[in-house]
Amino acid sequence: MLKFIGSGSAFNTKLGNNSAYFKAGNQMLLIDCGSNIFHRIKENNLLEGIEHIHVLITHTHADHVGSLADFIFYSYYCHGEMAKPNVSVYAVHDVKIEELLIMNGINPEVHCLTKKFQSDTQYSLNFCNVLFERSSHVKEIPSYSIELCIDDKLIYYTGDTNSLKASLGTPHESGKAYDYVYVDTCKADYEGNVHLSLRKLSELVRPDLRPIFWCMHLDESFDRQEAESLGFNVVKNEF
Template structure:
């Protein structure tokens, strides 16, 4: 199962676009996160028009992950006549959307750690990113394959790593930063090297870049999302 990326940048690298990905199943569109640049990308690709059902999984409520979510919801409802399904395990997102003027009747909130649809299972996994906000990654099972999408996270949860080592999870998409710092919020490349054996690194795709260190990633055997996602 491959994800299509709309952007792979951090909040401080807008030229790469906010990190967001999507995949499809028949007439259903599934999007992970809706940062400031995501509505424009979806609009340009006409993905919101093309698919009958639209589901958005939200990893956390920083602006580069939810900044255009209200516009996506409003456009789909008032222009396209569609209700977007929004997945988030806590009620805080519905409060935020209400403060941003989004009527709860114009979208479908799914406040659960498990979401199922035809051929699809999605589990929310609590991850460590910021002390003052809840953050989640997602394990996605589709067409007999499981992948893990980290959201913003400075480490990979043990259960996810164990599943990856056993090849129960085929691919990891991991928020990665070039350097280690005292302020832990994104996974340092050095720590990713320590926990991912060399023979498995081709199945780990780094994303959410503030700087371009793709040459380092190539040398160390990791995959990565291209900085010119369109």
């Protein structure tokens, strides 16, 4: 359903920073814009035919927002009509994305459009519905998972997390039947890990539910074959 520009963790430079996208006509949805994502977008001509980009931000670690300012400047000056904002940035209010953009020289009232969301509240964009939920990652900054409804498909995208909400492993508790669950998964498995290990994911998700789960944000030691043997899917970069 979603396509991935990058599928790696912060230090997995081979796979690039984790970032997903979806195109609908002349609109593009982009989840996060890490340090090397603008380069990959431009290198692979992903903006061809796109008139407006909607960017959802999970949190402000560099591997999720590191090239966002460059991407906004490029879109403002070089893509589409010059000096006309064609990027909208959405984040929960406590992520403080406007403050980050201002520190990088972006004027949110000029170079792009910004929208501060409340968590656990559904919002409607041009071609999808969006809801942000707080996730457990690091204590220093807030991080959010995202629920999306696109083309009647219900999608859950965890962002960075070291846990999984119970209803994903036992869907009858929430009444929601997700079509796709994209989850931060790593091979590293130790006490205090701020990401979710494959071992822990296997403990949390019943085997019969695993076909809808897609592992992403993969660290360098992640074993794709091991994950697939356990019944999970693993995302691949797609341009």
